[in-house]
Amino acid sequence: MEGELALCKAADVEEGCALRVALDGHAPFAVYRSDGEYYVSEDTCTHGEASLSEGVVEDGQVECPWHSGRFCLKTGSALTFPAIVPIRVYPVSIKDGTVCIRPEADT
Numbered sequence: 001m002e003g004e005l006a007l008c009k010a011a012d013v014e015e016g017c018a019l020r021v022a023l024d025g026h027a028p029f030a031v032y033r034s035d036g037e038y039y040v041s042e043d044t045c046t047h048g049e050a051s052l053s054e055g056v057v058e059d060g061q062v063e064c065p066w067h068s069g070r071f072c073l074k075t076g077s078a079l080t081f082p083a084i085v086p087i088r089v090y091p092v093s094i095k096d097g098t099v100c101i102r103p104e105a106d107t
C-alpha cells in the first residue's frame with residue numbers, strides 16, 4: 001500500500017523481545033512482539049535517550065532499560081514514572097511475513 005514502510009521480517013522479532021530498525025530518513029523504530037502481537041514505536045524513550053528496543057517487553061508493555069519507565073505498546077501511553085510523555089506508536093500490518101507501518105498515519 002502506498003505510504004507503507006517495510007521494517008523487518010516478522011520472524012526476526014522473537015516473542016517477548018524487540019528489534020531496533022534504522023532506515024534512512026526516519027528516526028529509529030522499535031519493533032516488538034508480545035503475546036504473539038507485533039507493535040512498533042519510536043525507539044527513543046521520551047524521558048531520556050534510551051533505546052526502548054533494549055528494554056523489557058512483556059504483557060503488551062515495554063520497560064525502558066535506563067529508568068524503568070513503562071509504556072503501553074498499543075497506545076504509547078506512559079504508564080509508570082519517570083515516563084510521563086507518551087511514545088509515538090504506529091499501526092502495524094504483516095505483509096508476506098514483513099512488518100510494515102504507515103509512518104505518516106495518525107495514531
Ligand code: FES
Pocket residue numbers: 045046047048049050064065066067068069082083
Ligand atoms: S530514559 Fe527511559 S525512563 Fe528514563
